Amino acid sequence: MLPRLIDNGGPVLWLLLLASGVAIAVFIERVLHCHRAQINSIEFLNGVRTVLRRDNVVEALSICDATPGPVARLVKTAIVNRDQGRERVREALEEAGLLEVPRLEEKLNLLATIAQIAPLIGLFGTVLGFIHVFEQIDQAGLYAQVGQLSKGIWQALICTATGLAVAIPTYAGYNYLVNRVNEIVLDMERAATEIVNIVTEKPAPKAP
Numbered sequence: 001m002l003p004r005l006i007d008n009g010g011p012v013l014w015l016l017l018l019a020s021g022v023a024i025a026v027f028i029e030r031v032l033h034c035h036r037a038q039i040n041s042i043e044f045l046n047g048v049r050t051v052l053r054r055d056n057v058v059e060a061l062s063i064c065d066a067t068p069g070p071v072a073r074l075v076k077t078a079i080v081n082r083d084q085g086r087e088r089v090r091e092a093l094e095e096a097g098l099l100e101v102p103r104l105e106e107k108l109n110l111l112a113t114i115a116q117i118a119p120l121i122g123l124f125g126t127v128l129g130f131i132h133v134f135e136q137i138d139q140a141g142l143y144a145q146v147g148q149l150s151k152g153i154w155q156a157l158i159c160t161a162t163g164l165a166v167a168i169p170t171y172a173g174y175n176y177l178v179n180r181v182n183e184i185v186l187d188m189e190r191a192a193t194e195i196v197n198i199v200t201e202k203p204a205p206k207a208p
Helices: 002-009 011-037 041-053 057-066 070-080 086-105 108-143 146-200
Strands: none
Touching: 002 011, 002 146, 011 086, 011 108, 011 146, 041 057, 041 070, 041 146, 057 070, 070 086, 070 146, 086 146, 108 146
16 A cells, blocks of 8 residues: 555655655654753752862862753853852853753754645645646546546645645644753753852851
8 A cells, every 4th residue: 555655646745755754853863862951950959069068169060071961061150150259150151051042942943844844745746636637637638537537636635645644743743842942941940040059159157
């Protein structure tokens, strides 16, 4: 059945299959990227806080370097700028955040574009299929046989169905990734607020 559908789908079907392959590859790559980027920020910050309270800055930076994801990079930025005052730490975190968010959103526009144009590509194939049908009718007139018309009808239906079959899961995958990115950005904001408090808190006075 599948070889027959591919054979009757026409050249537009191959374009849709290519778009589908690109969408699958981008989705898998982004899922893996988000998986690596999302960490247990509460546990991570608790570990950094404990180390900094011992005034072991080098170990805190090592923890950040060993931990993947934007949260760890933001925390490292705050630690590096800890001696420049609270406002400077905030500014450094904002600047770092502006660099991190585009990395998380990278290639999402490609997924959205595929989801939007796949039905249009399918519609284009449908139109080409019906053009073929009417061409056969024009040539054969009233004597046109079903076999002469079936290829164009097949192409029209297959392209419509494939365009929708590509667009629906691609759009669902895009929304899933947008939600994952939003969760990571929220973690970044929480971590930024917390690390500002950690690196700027005054040490407790020593007992006499």
